[in-house]
Amino acid sequence: MKTVLNSITAVILASTLVACGSSSSDDSSDTSTPVTEVTGFSYDATDLIENVTEQVIVDGYEMLNSKATVLHNATLTLLENKNETALAAAQQAWKDARVFWEQGESHIFGPVDSLSIDPHLDTWPLNTADLEALLASNTTFSADNVKNFDDGVQGFHTMEFLLFGNGVEDNDKSIDEMTVREMEYLIACAEVFNIHTQSLVDAWVISANADDEPAYKDYLLTPGNDKYSSELGVIEELVNGVIGIVDEVGNGKIAEPFGTSKDTADTSLVESQYSWNSLTDFSNNIVGVQNVFLGTFSDENDSPGLKAFINAGDAELAAKVETQISAAIAAIDAIAGADDMPFRQAIKDDAGRVRIQTAIDALGELQATLEEEVVPLIKEWNL
Structure with missing residues (x-):
């Protein structure tokens, strides 16, 4: 049963006028104000909105960006060392970044949508045919190039495939199964990934889309704008x-x-x-x-x-x-x-x-x- 926190019942006023006379009496009338009941509840959501915006959404995206930086650095270390330890560290870095992205899918609105960051980072299914073709080609794998690739061959799942293998029999790809070409593609993907996560943070805390547009968090914190009227x-x-x-x-x-x-x-x-x-x-x-x-x-x-x-x-x-x-x-x-x-x-x-x-x-x-x-x-x- 819902709790009614704000109920207003009007006071009923009744008056009876009695006039004394010889053999006649004045008409008497009762006037009543109708009962008006307003049901519902009151709640000041200011603190809630500020807390969820700052401590859940923004903090979550900042953690994602931090983990993306760790992932990029781990891929660089992998190419430099080419050993099982470096591969395991890169695999774990991928999983660590995945945590904050998946939790953040509870609020897929704002810049993650308007800037197309969601498909850049997490397009599924992966286009394995095009990915294999790129690996077999002479294409240079730089961040500038990969950023212009189709979303189906970059982001989380491209890096996942390169790090873990096809997942059919196991998810335990060995360093011997990983080529230098795959490592180079992985590094470029991780760098582009980190660029996008930084853009996501910047959109929430600096400017949502352009220098003259406020940080997206400000739209939530100060409703009464063209995105949130209240x-x-x-x-x-x-x-x-x-x-x-x-x-x-x-x-x-x-x-x-x-x-x-x-x-x-x-x-x-x-x-x-x-x-x-x-x-x-x-x-x-x-x-x-x-x-x-x-x-x-x-x-x-x-x-x-x-x-x-x-x-x-x-x-x-x-x-x-x-x-x-x-x-x-x-x-x-x-x-x-x-x-x-x-x-x-x-x-x-x-x-x-x-x-x-x-x-x-x-x-x-x-x-x-x-x-x-x-x-x-x-x-x-x-x-």
């Missing part, structure tokens, strides 16, 4: 963002390769299949939802997130959403089972498919709650 628009953006990624994970990233049976399961649709990082990706997507909901990357920050807004209108609903987010993350993490099965194998395994269906169901329940209960709650907010 705090309501910002809250709607945040809610729509988390709904979008919950839908994408449950109905796209997981359900599409899962198919309707083992016979229709399609491993070619599995994202991050070369590194066997798919389940970690999916989990981090929903951890990103949790970050926006709680307003924090860790327990150390108790500043407000969407939970505070929902709690102001309906405490039971806030608790429900929090429980469902945790349940969805746990269900995704459980897909691997005791044998730590990669997702591309789990979709072809009977027991694995049962665990996957549990995760799909958990994500569906979370999505339904967000769409059917949280979105209507926004309409009850008295700004």
Whole structure:
């Protein structure tokens, strides 16, 4: 049941006029002000918006950019040393950068969309035919060249393929399997990747698109502009963002390769299949939802997130959403089972498919709650 925080009931005024006379009396009349009840809840979202913008979105993109720099440096070290240690370090650097990108998919709006940074960094599926052709050609692999390549042969998944191999039998590419040509392409991709992550940070904290345009964060922090007319628009953006990624994970990233049976399961649709990082990706997507909901990357920050807004209108609903987010993350993490099965194998395994269906169901329940209960709650907010 929703908590009504702001209820106004008009006072009913009644007066009866009695006139005394000989044999006649004046007409008396009662006038009443109709009862007017305004329901809804009040909440000042200023701190919430500031916290999620600065401590979740901007901090997350800055961490992504920092990890991208580490990744680029690791690829340079790999070419210089050409040994298993350097390769393992570059592989781990790729995974570390992936964490903050996947968590950031809970708020794919603003410059990451308008500057086409999303497709530059994370186009899937990878165009392996063109990638192999480039590796076999005499093309010079420099950042300037790679930046002009099609999105299908740069970004996360190109680097993933070069670092981990094709992922069919294993994700443990050895240094002996990696050519100098692949290392050179990897370095150029990592440099371009880092350029894009820096552009993303700059767009949020310096200028959204041009020198005369404010930092994108300012649009959220000072609503009443051509992007967000009020705090309501910002809250709607945040809610729509988390709904979008919950839908994408449950109905796209997981359900599409899962198919309707083992016979229709399609491993070619599995994202991050070369590194066997798919389940970690999916989990981090929903951890990103949790970050926006709680307003924090860790327990150390108790500043407000969407939970505070929902709690102001309906405490039971806030608790429900929090429980469902945790349940969805746990269900995704459980897909691997005791044998730590990669997702591309789990979709072809009977027991694995049962665990996957549990995760799909958990994500569906979370999505339904967000769409059917949280979105209507926004309409009850008295700004």
